[in-house]
Amino acid sequence: MSISGSQLEMTQTDPPHSSLVPTREADENVVIPLDDPSIMQREDGWAIPVPKAVGIGTESYVTNGGMAQPWQDGVKEVEKHVQNTDRPPRPERTGSLIRDSISISISTPSDQDTASEVRQRTSRQYQDGKGREQTFVEGHEDGDGSAGCDGRMDIYWENVRYSVTVGRGKSKKEKEILKGVSGRARPGEMVAIMGGSGAGKSTLLNVLAGRVPTGTPTGVILANGRIREKRTWKRLVGYVEQEDLMYENLTVRETLTTAALLRLPNSRYTKDQKLARVDEVLAELGLTHVADSRIGNSQMGGISGGEKKRVSIGIELVTNPGTLFLDEPTTGLDSATARNICDMLKNLAKKSGKTIIMTIHMPRETILDMIDRVALMSYGKMVWFGPAKDALKHFAQLGYKCPPQTNPADFFLDLIQVDTRDPTSQERLKKLLDAWDRVSTQYVKPIDSALRETATGQQQALKEKKGARHKVEDDCHIDRWAVPWPVECGVLLQRNLKHVWRSKIIIISTLIQQFILFLIIGFVFFRISDDQAGVQNRYGVLFFICINQTFSFLMPIITVFPLERRIILRERAAGSYRVSAAYLAKSLSQWPLAICASLLFSLPVYWLIGLQPNVGRWILFIVITQCLVFAAQSLGMLIGSSVPNVQMAQVFGPLVVVLFVIFGGNFANQDSITPVLRWIQWISIIRYAYGAYMQNEFYGLEFQCPGGGGGASGGALCAAQGEQIVKSFGLDTPSKAVCIIVLVGLGLAFQVLAALVLRRTTRLRIKII
Ligand SMILES: Nc1ncnc2c1ncn2[C@@H]1O[C@H](COP(=O)(O)OP(=O)(O)OP(=O)(O)O)[C@@H](O)[C@H]1O
Numbered sequence: 001m002s003i004s005g006s007q008l009e010m011t012q013t014d015p016p017h018s019s020l021v022p023t024r025e026a027d028e029n030v031v032i033p034l035d036d037p038s039i040m041q042r043e044d045g046w047a048i049p050v051p052k053a054v055g056i057g058t059e060s061y062v063t064n065g066g067m068a069q070p071w072q073d074g075v076k077e078v079e080k081h082v083q084n085t086d087r088p089p090r091p092e093r094t095g096s097l098i099r100d101s102i103s104i105s106i107s108t109p110s111d112q113d114t115a116s117e118v119r120q121r122t123s124r125q126y127q128d129g130k131g132r133e134q135t136f137v138e139g140h141e142d143g144d145g146s147a148g149c150d151g152r153m154d155i156y157w158e159n160v161r162y163s164v165t166v167g168r169g170k171s172k173k174e175k176e177i178l179k180g181v182s183g184r185a186r187p188g189e190m191v192a193i194m195g196g197s198g199a200g201k202s203t204l205l206n207v208l209a210g211r212v213p214t215g216t217p218t219g220v221i222l223a224n225g226r227i228r229e230k231r232t233w234k235r236l237v238g239y240v241e242q243e244d245l246m247y248e249n250l251t252v253r254e255t256l257t258t259a260a261l262l263r264l265p266n267s268r269y270t271k272d273q274k275l276a277r278v279d280e281v282l283a284e285l286g287l288t289h290v291a292d293s294r295i296g297n298s299q300m301g302g303i304s305g306g307e308k309k310r311v312s313i314g315i316e317l318v319t320n321p322g323t324l325f326l327d328e329p330t331t332g333l334d335s336a337t338a339r340n341i342c343d344m345l346k347n348l349a350k351k352s353g354k355t356i357i358m359t360i361h362m363p364r365e366t367i368l369d370m371i372d373r374v375a376l377m378s379y380g381k382m383v384w385f386g387p388a389k390d391a392l393k394h395f396a397q398l399g400y401k402c403p404p405q406t407n408p409a410d411f412f413l414d415l416i417q418v419d420t421r422d423p424t425s426q427e428r429l430k431k432l433l434d435a436w437d438r439v440s441t442q443y444v445k446p447i448d449s450a451l452r453e454t455a456t457g458q459q460q461a462l463k464e465k466k467g468a469r470h471k472v473e474d475d476c477h478i479d480r481w482a483v484p485w486p487v488e489c490g491v492l493l494q495r496n497l498k499h500v501w502r503s504k505i506i507i508i509s510t511l512i513q514q515f516i517l518f519l520i521i522g523f524v525f526f527r528i529s530d531d532q533a534g535v536q537n538r539y540g541v542l543f544f545i546c547i548n549q550t551f552s553f554l555m556p557i558i559t560v561f562p563l564e565r566r567i568i569l570r571e572r573a574a575g576s577y578r579v580s581a582a583y584l585a586k587s588l589s590q591w592p593l594a595i596c597a598s599l600l601f602s603l604p605v606y607w608l609i610g611l612q613p614n615v616g617r618w619i620l621f622i623v624i625t626q627c628l629v630f631a632a633q634s635l636g637m638l639i640g641s642s643v644p645n646v647q648m649a650q651v652f653g654p655l656v657v658v659l660f661v662i663f664g665g666n667f668a669n670q671d672s673i674t675p676v677l678r679w680i681q682w683i684s685i686i687r688y689a690y691g692a693y694m695q696n697e698f699y700g701l702e703f704q705c706p707g708g709g710g711g712a713s714g715g716a717l718c719a720a721q722g723e724q725i726v727k728s729f730g731l732d733t734p735s736k737a738v739c740i741i742v743l744v745g746l747g748l749a750f751q752v753l754a755a756l757v758l759r760r761t762t763r764l765r766i767k768i769i
Pocket of ligand 1: 164166175177195196197198199200201202203204214215
């Protein structure tokens with residue numbers, strides 16, 4: 001059963017009373033009075049089409065955009081379209097695609113259906129009726145189960161305000177950034193938010209996407225006529241950041257595959273289906289020819305800027321979200337590439353019915369032509385929301401005509417830009433704002449007051465975590481996490497290992513560094529003697545090994561981790577995985593290189609220096625070194641996850657190590673340190689490693705004193721017993737076994753702390769209204 005293209009085209013304009021119903025596909029609906037007996041009130045208080053016993057058995061098929069509406073006495077009309085004919089044919093599957101054979105059809109609930117069953121069926125049977133291709137994966141009736149379930153989302157915002165607190169103390173005040181803006185982005189539309197610098201474009205985009213970590217947003221935002229929920233909203237939409245943050249050593253396909261494996265739910269997709277989805281996205285974005293190229297960066301080369309932007313979009317697209325938010329997707333790209341990106345976005349909107357909302361700076365005329373609605377903003381207010389062509393007419397009527405040969409985008413920006421020192425430009429803005437107030441309802445229909453009240457009530461119920469709630473996510477059966485925790489760990493570990501092992505320069509330089517240190521230390525302290533010079537050389541070289549192993553394995557992490565943390569922040573913001581999985585994968589992935597590099601140093605250096613020729617002690621020396629490396633890496637993770645950027649990491653990393661060195665047992669005698677600072681020795685990894693090294697090497701050794709024997713000789717104090725020497729450093733307690741255990745314990749404690757800090761520093765505080 002299908003509605004023909006011509007039938008649909010007949011109703012391509014806004015219905016006269018669409019105020020009530022911000023449904024998806026509202027354009028395609030027919031308005032029928034509510035007193036039509038085919039509308040009934042459902043148990044949960046929502047209006048739905050009455051079941052009609054037509055077609056086969058008790059089932060009939062109705063189109064109304066698939067939405068139930070809040071029931072209200074004052075309702076005059078509801079958008080719906082009844083198809084009282086036969087059961088729609090099963091979709092025809094072609095490979096992994098289903099070509100449209102039926103139109104927007106939902107099954108009418110029978111009396112036995114529970115509300116959730118109704119919703120489930122509604123979401124399953126949505127199909128595109130315009131001959132457009134929808135991407136479905138074979139074997140799943142739900143499509144991808146993403147935003148709006150069917151991949152379509154109608155976003156409606158009204159009187160949205162956003163304010164932040166600025167200043168401190170007495171000068172503290174509220175700054176209003178968005179001052180009551182309204183608009184609507186329908187499925188299949190590309191909406192561009194434009195305005196001068198500081199107009200509030202990014203703020204509006206972020207408020208709509210629910211990504212405002214601070215401040216207070218107010219107003220009404222509805223998705224498919226429903227309120228949104230914090231926990232799952234991020235998995236219903238895609239957000240493409242301005243900066244393309246990706247692992248440069250991974251290929252395009254691997255990058256998208258990781259996103260697909262993590263973000264497509266296991267409950268609906270097999271691994272093969274997820275990989276098929278990646279192929280579809282690659283083809284959709286025109287990336288197939290670079291699928292196996294590395295992402296790269298400016299040093300190593302790689303894919304182009306435009307291709308990187310496509311990959312960023314692809315990462316969001318794998319889940320087939322109903323809405324894509326993009327923050328300045330064309331910034332930094334040349335005009336031809338920018339056009340290509342917009343072309344591709346337009347295609348996405350047209351073919352898959354996605355709602356595209358983006359901020360954009362100074363688009364070319366050809367790009368402006370692709371945009372369905374522009375939101376012109378100035379000082380947090382809306383000056384225009386609608387088609388660009390209408391805006392030209394509107395401004396011309398006010399006496400502001402776009403000069404010939406001028407890019408309308410430039411004209412708009414010049415018009416709405418205000419010079420605070422120039423009263424004429426302020427007057428102009430006031431005139432524009434007044435004019436928009438007069439015409440705004442023609443372009444953005446106000447939400448029906450009853451629906452607004454319902455939404456406000458639902459928001460309140462959500463806040464108070466009580467009462468019946470009906471959210472857009474209810475229709476979509478979204479689990480909080482797409483895949484189980486072990487799968488997240490496995491996928492992320494695989495990605496991180498690939499990234500590490502393909503960083504050839506880092507691997508080679510780490511190995512060379514350890515080899516050179518081995519040569520330097522080995523030959524400077526070559527075959528140390530067992531006289532008093534040998535004593536000094538022994539404790540000197542052991543302390544040096546502690547410092548060099550700590551620095552060698554701590555510094556690389558603290559310089560890399562802040563960058564990787566931003567990727568984790570982005571992926572967590574999309575609800576891709578739990579932070580514990582990301583942390584564990586990151587932590588595990590760096591051990592193989594650290595273990596190999598430190599073995600390259602510690603295995604031979606022992607014999608070259610000429611430490612105690614005892615295999616047991618040699619093995620223990622290696623064990624202590626490995627434990628120290630583990631603790632140093634853990635400390636690096638803690639510092640790396642605590643500081644906001646690489647520069648701060650480079651300041652704080654060495655500072656902490658120097659503190660640990662001072663309290664390491666070589667420079668200051670532990671017993672003579674002021675009690676105020678003495679506690680630092682108990683967390684100094686160097687102190688424990690040094691204590692263990694010293695006991696391992698000195699215990700059981702006897703040294704020659706000048707003139708023979710121990711004690712005072714020739715006026716100098718000479719220690720002949722190894723135990724005495726260790727004691728004189730205050731390193732005889734705790735025992736070497738305890739030192740090793742504490743070293744591992746400190747490493748574990750740093751790891752746990754680092755994971756907790758990472759969790760905190762990569763949490764995107766979502767504010768949903
Ligand atoms: N958290 C905040 N605290 C204080 N002021 C803020 C905050 N966020 C935004 N602003 C201010 O609000 C105004 C709008 O910011 P926004 O980033 O939305 O502008 P924009 O239109 O995207 O500008 P641009 O194109 O330059 O990025 C600016 O003046 C900005 O300084």
